[in-house]
Amino acid sequence: MLHRPASRYVKAMTNIMTTGDGFEQAARILREGGLLGVPTETVYGLAADACNATAVAKIYAAKGRPDFNPLIVHVDSLKMAEELAVFDPLSRRLAEEFWPGPLTLVLPLRGDAALAPSVTAGLGTVALRQPIGVLAELASSLGTGIAAPSANSSGRISPTTAQHVADDLEDRVDLVLDGGTCAVGVESTIVKCTNGKINILRTGGITADQLTEIAPLAEPEKSGKIEAPGQLLAHYAPDVPLRMNAHEVDEGEGQLAFGPAPLHSAGPSLNLSPTGDVAEAARNLFAMMKTLDSAGVAGIAVQPVPENGIGAAINDRLRRAAHGSQSSSNQSGEDHG
Structure with missing residues (x-):
């Protein structure tokens, strides 16, 4: 669970509301193709309708994010996820065990998925997660997945409070929902399942020990290709060394x-x-x-x-x-x- 917010309206250029007070406005902004700063149990996300190509382009522009770096799509349920991707038995078992929660699954994209092409950065796979809390509720309200990388400028330190989002993105985001400090504090673990084994693409809120209780881990792949967020070498950087x-x-x-x-x-x-x-x-x-x-x-x-x-x-x-x-x-x- 997220801790309750301690402060509001700290930056005149950024509209900040509590998750309860701002939910309906947030849902409307998503439907109209806008951008939200949204709390999750991991870090704050920069959210847009994953099926709206114009809205997704705003994510890349607001962050200054390279367009070859795919986005995670957040869903409200395993059922919604299965409308977007093809699940193998092990991936489904992981979803049943760890969703909602800080685990992202990289899966083959369904041919009839209505996602904006830039969400997957041209890959034949999509990264899916069911988060805890308001972001999943917004996906339910929208009726489809929500693309949401961390709500910060490209390459900088990830935000764990609404204030962090406001200080960084300012008027590049239409609204920030303040859900307090993120409970986990680091991004989700990202995995891909192959031949009955789990390949960890990014470490995160679900540990390797938790995963090995379900299935063995694969040897790390060293192809160098980008399959998921968080795989670039230079990330999370402060201004000073x-x-x-x-x-x-x-x-x-x-x-x-x-x-x-x-x-x-x-x-x-x-x-x-x-x-x-x-x-x-x-x-x-x-x-x-x-x-x-x-x-x-x-x-x-x-x-x-x-x-x-x-x-x-x-x-x-x-x-x-x-x-x-x-x-x-x-x-x-x-x-x-």
Whole structure:
């Protein structure tokens, strides 16, 4: 569940409403081809009618997202998903086990699916997820899937509050629904099933251990081709350099600590989880990265975070952020979703 919002109407250029007060207006905006900032259990999404090519084009324009990077389509049920894609038995079992929730399935696109072509970036597959909460309710109201990558400018840190969306996208979004802070805090896990095995395309809110309770994992594919969001190397980037596995904090750096023994730091210091809880760290990751990024530091030093459980997703985001922050200085940042 999403925590309740603490504040509203913080940015004059952005219309922000609570999910309850703004639902009908949000549904109308979607039907009319507009863009919404919408809370989910993972991160806030930038939502549009997935069947409206003009609306989907607005997503790419608002984010500055490369058009070869496909979008996730959010549905209200397995039934709606089956109208868009062909499910194999293992993919259906995963949906039944983990939907609604932070798992995205990459599946063959049905020939009669009415999705805008740009949603799939010309691929013969589509990424589908049934989220928890208002985004699924909006899909029910619309009667079809909703395309929604993360509601941020291309390549930047993902938003976990309505304020993050407003600060970044400003008047590029017609309305932001404020559902509070996202409960998971990192994007969904994306998988593709092949020959009875699960291939993890992006780590996220469902862990590898949870997946292996259903079926074995496939060896990671190294084709280099983009099959789903989140596969580009430079993602989630702050404006300042970020370095991982720090054992000291350099002069001028801010510290992103983890656990009960933060490093000595003369500058700003935030702790992802003083108790060493990786789930708490995931919830805090993007918000704390944003805070340090805007604190006037020369860089961000991140203490080691274990790879167990959702820690794998945290480290994936940090690796891409580290690469992306270096790329930003060379003006070559990329996008995620």
